[in-house]
Amino acid sequence: MKKLINTPDGVLADSLAGYAAAHPEVRVDPVNRIVYRATPKEAGKVALLSGGGSGHEPLHGGYVGLGMLDAAVAGEVFTSPTPDQVQEATKTVDTGAGVLHIVKNYTGDVMNFDMASELAAAEAGVQVETVVVADDVAVQDSLYTAGRRGVGTTVLLEKIVGAAAEEGRDLASVASLARRVNDAGRSMGMALTSCTVPAAGKPTFDLPDDQMEIGIGIHGEPGRHRQDLAPASEIAQLLVEPILADLDFTGAPVIAMLNGMGGSPLIELYLMYGEVAKLLSAAGVTVARPLVGNYITSLDMAGCSLTLLKADDEILKLWDAPVVTPGLRWGA
Amino acid sequence: MKKLINTPDGVLADSLAGYAAAHPEVRVDPVNRIVYRATPKEAGKVALLSGGGSGHEPLHGGYVGLGMLDAAVAGEVFTSPTPDQVQEATKTVDTGAGVLHIVKNYTGDVMNFDMASELAAAEAGVQVETVVVADDVAVQDSLYTAGRRGVGTTVLLEKIVGAAAEEGRDLASVASLARRVNDAGRSMGMALTSCTVPAAGKPTFDLPDDQMEIGIGIHGEPGRHRQDLAPASEIAQLLVEPILADLDFTGAPVIAMLNGMGGSPLIELYLMYGEVAKLLSAAGVTVARPLVGNYITSLDMAGCSLTLLKADDEILKLWDAPVVTPGLRWGA
Amino acid sequence: MNVAEVSLDELVAWLRGFQKLVADNRVYLTELDSAVGDADHGANMDRGMAAVVTKLDEAPATALDDLFKRTGMTLVSTVGGASGPLYGTFFLRLGTSLGASSAASATELGAALRAGLEGVVQRGKAEAGDKTMYDALAPALDAFDGVAGSGGSAAEAAHAAFEAAAAGRDATAPLVARKGRASYLGERSAGHLDPGATSTALLFQALDEALGG
Amino acid sequence: MNVAEVSLDELVAWLRGFQKLVADNRVYLTELDSAVGDADHGANMDRGMAAVVTKLDEAPATALDDLFKRTGMTLVSTVGGASGPLYGTFFLRLGTSLGASSAASATELGAALRAGLEGVVQRGKAEAGDKTMYDALAPALDAFDGVAGSGGSAAEAAHAAFEAAAAGRDATAPLVARKGRASYLGERSAGHLDPGATSTALLFQALDEALGG
Ligand SMILES: Nc1ncnc2c1ncn2[C@@H]1O[C@H](COP(=O)(O)OP(=O)(O)O)[C@@H](O)[C@H]1O
Ligand SMILES: Nc1ncnc2c1ncn2[C@@H]1O[C@H](COP(=O)(O)OP(=O)(O)O)[C@@H](O)[C@H]1O
Ligand SMILES: [Mg+2]
Ligand SMILES: [Mg+2]
Ligand SMILES: [Mg+2]
Ligand SMILES: [Mg+2]
Known part of the structure; x- marks a missing residue:
């Protein structure tokens, strides 16, 4: 295993320490592994809280700041945080207007956040609403599975709903916007290589030099199927087609994110976006806002994912609103 | 070779096409492989032009925009652009106030930019000044080599000098600021893996699983020496010590960039920055502005580099000025 | 029989034994989770x-x-993760069921284990054959109850439970997962043991060993 | 002798032959550049x-x-890259030196090649032993001039030049580079042929072949 780390068990603590040193605009609680805004939100505004396993950087800690999250709770690599952590963050960020939990749909995440909101409501009287992001079209038979995974739409949702919370909307309307955004987002991912979980010390799965995995998530889990390596134009089809088959993206402005899994360089991500853009345009889909880069990653995995979000004028306006976070920044 | 590409020879053209699709705020000339601002600078202001081989993204195309470059010229992967390309871009961006060429110190880059500025001066009467960035302390015996390589300081210089040009300073003062910034910057890099040049099809060098290269540049060239893998804390020493031995960084505010080589995920880069920050603080160096991420890369190489720039109030003010580029953005 | 035959010390030994088995099998459990999950169990x-x-x-x-x-x-x-709330709830329910006493009879222990299972099901909604820890836990408790209900000792019940848990664990191999991360793999999840069922078998191995096995 | 013995067609054949040799050796040249440079020569x-x-x-x-x-x-x-301006300047100087004629004598060709070498040195400032294309080019021209100056034919001169270029290429192996990217490697650059010296040897192989070799 080749990684810039000290020890496998220390990765999270050491990385958070570096994150704190690099970003004075956030405050890191190293004991509870929570990233907060250095300057908390004004009283009376709904707070946004997210979190999950680590290894997806910049998600979630990188999205704490004006216009996006109020706090992010970090679990161990690929392991959802515990209820105690979530409860602590929930109590801290509440300004009295309640807290929205943004939870990616994984059994562990859902259970831990559920326990936390039960605790927070019981102990501190904090009003909590939860949106569970579930946008991965690679998971097809939702009835016979834990349901669709929460992947790329999480990033877009945190941005859009973050802007709405900043406007001062109340918890119910922030939560219903969040659900609307989740319903309008779809993602599909692929991997050229497995990632290596530090504590495991070797790649999660073996992938021959001439093969790729299609339909992966963000935890190094193997995908839905494996096939021969293909040119970028074909890979783009494998991402675009299942998304467009799942939801009609024509007739609305679309936010498109071509996301890197952590080990693929920008030159390749732009190349992939070029192929995707051609297919979308041929399918009559209008990309109003493109985003290309590493936004929700899977450690050092090489590969990419595509997320499309069917937007409207309100969502675009919220998308364009100022955001000042380490991971996403514009307008201020 | 596992890459998100169509064909090795098409990488640059295809990636530029995707870059154009992703960033309507820039204009790409696909024939000459030049990235321009979509909205050119006001007449009378000095224009900044940079370029070099591709494979270092976001450098240079990602730094075109308000407060930074006016154009970036892209060569083939790791191959400097040709004089024709540079000359074309030089003529296009000149508003009458002259053009600063920002050239990384490599034999090929220096020769091609030299030929271009001769041509541009002769043919179009454009006033050209050149700054050659040479900041890599891994190259020690400058007398017996092509001189120090231009690496991380390039990014910081393009930002700082870009802000000065935006203020309307004249060519001589922009160029002398650029040289001052170059003189104040030092970098050192290391690699956990080699990168793979698409046209070569396999890793540039073999590196056993338990070894790393110290003193690499940004072209997949082997480094100054090879040694056993070490914990992040020791790697940080290998980067910090030669930099501090080369220039006294105490007594001034320092801009510190912990840069990823393209294949290392953010969780590791933050971790490395944490180790670096500890060493700097112990050495009495005050980091005024930290920057962590992939800013000047070497395709899919895993590894990182550290750049320190000894700043002053003027440089910090220019650093903090608004910048709106795909690769670096704040203040607007 | 309602003899308080299982002591606090033995149950402490159970947990300490489980810890040792988990530590010894840490790499193995993670390998199982690599095949169908995210390599962290x-x-x-x-x-x-x-x-x-x-x-x-x-x-x-x-x-x-x-x-x-x-x-x-x-x-x-x-x-x-998933295992935190599930194992956590399991033990919390055991505690509630057994109360502030310092020993338990075999049937009391059986009832407590069943309360634990119910907690797991409440949290995770797993059913038989979903390829989860349920598939080791439920047969283990049936076996425990069978022995304890027909007058067997707690040690005998624990031994039967371990054997049933191991069989339940092995039976997860051919299953297509319907819960947890492994469910994302669809048909590709078949042919691998479930990591959680495997750690649950270790739990009953530890109980068997602690009660005299 | 000032006989115009080398025709335009032969020199066109030289360049076409060089192109073929370069294409055939593309992978090899890149491998050499992987060892001491950036894998693109x-x-x-x-x-x-x-x-x-x-x-x-x-x-x-x-x-x-x-x-x-x-x-x-x-x-x-x-x-x-480095090779564009260097080879480019080399041929530009050849053109200037040979002028608008349609054939050249051996000594005229020798003088033109030397003008090319001077262009390379002006651009790149390389000296003997720096481990660059200079180390194949300079001995090749010395050999060419030696043969042509003592009345040999252009074909004989080209053959001698190729042999000297090949020897010059081989002699770059033990050198520690002082110019170009290979110089960053310091001592580690020793033990590898210089890629540019190797392509320059191909240039003279092509000349040798084109002029009758
Ligand atoms: N809904 C569920 N009900 C019961 N057990 C479950 C459920 N989901 C997952 N599990 C168990 O959890 C195990 C995985 O635990 P672990 O790897 O620690 O957590 P995670 O899946 O969050 O990474 C699975 O092997 C399975 O036995
Ligand atoms: N200053 C120089 N003078 C002469 N030849 C040089 C000089 N610098 C480099 N070269 C030659 O150029 C070759 C490398 O060419 P190439 O790989 O195409 O360019 P780059 O080094 O820019 O990647 C070297 O092997 C060497 O022979
Ligand atoms: Mg997990
Ligand atoms: Mg090159
Ligand atoms: Mg797991
Ligand atoms: Mg080269």
């Missing part, structure tokens, strides 16, 4: 049980409910 | 010479200066 369980043992070292358990509630809460607050 | 030279041949196919050369100036300009505008 070994690290998760090891982190949690190490924390439990540290807590027990700091302050010895005073009663059964103290023992199991602290165990459950420690797991909930140190493990995360 | 084969791709660079191949891209450039392919463009030269395309230009010659589009419009046949009308005179020696037309042939070599177009070759030089095409290399300058398609190669980039």
Whole structure:
């Protein structure tokens, strides 16, 4: 295993320490592994809280700041945080207007956040609403599975709903916007290589030099199927087609994110976006806002994912609103 | 070779096409492989032009925009652009106030930019000044080599000098600021893996699983020496010590960039920055502005580099000025 | 028979034994989780049980409910993932069921284990054949109850439970997962043991060993 | 002797032959550049010479200066890197030296090649032993001049030049580089052939073949 780390068990603590040193605009609680805004939100505004396993950087800690999250709770690599952590963050960020939990749909995440909101409501009287992001079209038979995974739409949702919370909307309307955004987002991912979980010390799965995995998530889990390596134009089809088959993206402005899994360089991500853009345009889909880069990653995995979000004028306006976070920044 | 590409020879053209699709705020000339601002600078202001081989993204195309470059010229992967390309871009961006060429110190880059500025001066009467960035302390015996390589300081210089040009300073003062910034910057890099040049099809060098290269540049060239893998804390020493031995960084505010080589995920880069920050603080160096991420890369190489720039109030003010580029953005 | 034959010390030994087995099988559990999940089950369980043992070292358990509630809460607050809430809830329910006593009969222990299983089902909604820890836990409890209900000793019941848990674990191999991360793999999840069912079999191996096996 | 023994056609054949040798050795040149540089010398030279041949196919050369100036300009505008300006300048100087004639004597060709070498040195400031293309080019020209100056034919001079270029290429192996990217490696650059010296040996192999070798 080749990684810039000290020890496998220390990765999270050491990385958070570096994150704190690099970003004075956030405050890191190293004991509870929570990233907060250095300057908390004004009283009376709904707070946004997210979190999950680590290894997806910049998600979630990188999205704490004006216009996006109020706090992010970090679990161990690929392991959802515990209820105690979530409860602590929930109590801290509440300004009295309640807290929205943004939870990616994984059994562990859902259970831990559920326990936390039960605790927070019981102990501190904090009003909590939860949106569970579930946008991965690679998971097809939702009835016979834990349901669709929460992947790329999480990033877009945190941005859009973050802007709405900043406007001062109340918890119910922030939560219903969040659900609307989740319903309008779809993602599909692929991997050229497995990632290596530090504590495991070797790649999660073996992938021959001439093969790729299609339909992966963000935890190094193997995908839905494996096939021969293909040119970028074909890979783009494998991402675009299942998304467009799942939801009609024509007739609305679309936010498109071509996301890197952590080990693929920008030159390749732009190349992939070029192929995707051609297919979308041929399918009559209008990309109003493109985003290309590493936004929700899977450690050092090489590969990419595509997320499309069917937007409207309100969502675009919220998308364009100022955001000042380490991971996403514009307008201020 | 596992890459998100169509064909090795098409990488640059295809990636530029995707870059154009992703960033309507820039204009790409696909024939000459030049990235321009979509909205050119006001007449009378000095224009900044940079370029070099591709494979270092976001450098240079990602730094075109308000407060930074006016154009970036892209060569083939790791191959400097040709004089024709540079000359074309030089003529296009000149508003009458002259053009600063920002050239990384490599034999090929220096020769091609030299030929271009001769041509541009002769043919179009454009006033050209050149700054050659040479900041890599891994190259020690400058007398017996092509001189120090231009690496991380390039990014910081393009930002700082870009802000000065935006203020309307004249060519001589922009160029002398650029040289001052170059003189104040030092970098050192290391690699956990080699990168793979698409046209070569396999890793540039073999590196056993338990070894790393110290003193690499940004072209997949082997480094100054090879040694056993070490914990992040020791790697940080290998980067910090030669930099501090080369220039006294105490007594001034320092801009510190912990840069990823393209294949290392953010969780590791933050971790490395944490180790670096500890060493700097112990050495009495005050980091005024930290920057962590992939800013000047070497395709899919895993590894990182550290750049320190000894700043002053003027440089910090220019650093903090608004910048709106795909690769670096704040203040607007 | 309602003889209070299982002592607090034996149950402490159970948990300490489980911790050792988990530590010894950390790599193996993670390998299983690599095949169908995210390669962390070994690290998760090891982190949690190490924390439990540290807590027990700091302050010895005073009663059964103290023992199991602290165990459950420690797991909930140190493990995360799916296994944290599931194993945590399991032990919390054991504590509630056994109360502040210092020993339990075989049937009391059986009833407590069943309360634990119910907690797991409430949290995770797993059913038989979903390819989860349920598939080792449920048959183990049936076997335990069968022996304890027909007058067997707690040690005999624990031994039967271990054998049933191991069989249940093995039976997860051919299944297509319908819960947890493995379900994302669809048909590709078949042919691999479930990591959680495997750690649950270790739980009953530890009980068997602690009660005299 | 000042007989105009080398024809335009032969020199066109030289360049076409060089293109073929470069294409055949593309992978090899890149491998050499992997060891001491950035793994692109084969791709660079191949891209450039392919463009030269395309230009010659589009419009046949009308005179020696037309042939070599177009070759030089095409290399300058398609190669980039270090080799683009260096090989480009080399051929541009050849064109200037040979002028608008349609044939050259051996000594005229020798003088033109030397003008090319001077251009390379002006651009790159390389000296003997720096481990660059200079180390194949300079001995090749010395050998060429030696034969041509003592009354040998152009073909004989080209053959001697090729042999000297090959020897010069081989002699770069033990050197520690002082110019170009290889110089960054310090001592580690020793033990590898210089890629540019190797492509320069191919240039003289092509000349040898074109002039009758
Ligand atoms: N809904 C569920 N009900 C019961 N057990 C479950 C459920 N989901 C997952 N599990 C168990 O959890 C195990 C995985 O635990 P672990 O790897 O620690 O957590 P995560 O899946 O969050 O990474 C699975 O092997 C399975 O036995
Ligand atoms: N200053 C120089 N003078 C002469 N030849 C040089 C000089 N610098 C480099 N070269 C030659 O150029 C070759 C490398 O060419 P190439 O790989 O195409 O360009 P780059 O080094 O820019 O990647 C070297 O092997 C060497 O022979
Ligand atoms: Mg997990
Ligand atoms: Mg090169
Ligand atoms: Mg797991
Ligand atoms: Mg080269």
